[in-house]
Amino acid sequence: MKKWLKVLLVLAVIGIITALYIYFFVYNKPHRDIEKAKPDFTMQAEVLYKEFTSQKDSANAKYLDKVLEINGNLKSVEKTDTLSIIVFSFNEGMFGDEGIRCTLLPKYREMASDLKPNDMVTIKGLCQGYNDTDVIMEKCSITNP
């Protein structure tokens, strides 16, 4: 085989591998698996809520996009057509309970049905911030010991 042809073939293969790599691992890289992630912080639910209500900016800097594992006594389990939400409440505001709202991954929907108000639960999820009434956690799993 001619030398220039070999070089061309090698370059083509490298090009294809790079393109596939970019397509699968950069452009289509998967969302973070929060359920399997190790928590960045483990704390009591009330401590998290108080940090956000007392110093929103520093709490945002510390907790936004972080995986948190929080535990506490739940106030209620809210269910909509598609969402199941564990509610912790630490305050009564103009619009009712204020605290932490944890949206569960769909697979925990059934497990949430067994929970009763005031049950002690441990929830792991992704912290998305504080909207002036509640701290919002997403992609949550129930990790009770």
Place this chain on the structure above:
Amino acid sequence: MLMFTAFSFGQKYMTKNGKISFFSNAPMEKIEANNNQVNCALDIKTGDFVFKVLMKSFEFEKALMQEHFNENYAESDKFPNASFKGKIVNITAIDLTKPGKYQVTVEGDLTIHGVTKKVTEKGTFEVANGKIRGVSTFKVKLADYGIKIPKTVVNNIAEEVEIKVDVLMDPLKK
């Protein structure tokens, strides 16, 4: 004070699971993101209407898009909150205690990316089964809120994104 309390009973509606979606239709790419954690409150007497939105709660199909949205455009670490605070302009002309469909005009301050703008948009309220559902579609020009789209991606991200709001509000129980 007592009279005021009695008066305000049953006139506030709210949800903490409102939906806001946005769509960017650029020549090369269609992008959609959904947020199901929107706080929304409405006073049907005064017409006060408030939204609180967390930017990080927008979910994209592709993780990379979500990352770019949060890091390059919305700068969600710097500006985690968006909000709308306004009024139903024609509140005295409609009676939201009666079931039915009502056209409304909403006017107020929209804050995105740390920039506040006066906006006026149209929408619909539907009163049924003791709940009020508010729906609206409108457009937001990214440049108005200081969100810059680099030239290299003008074919991937629209200058104007379409925002869809869908909130099903329950009466506030005290």
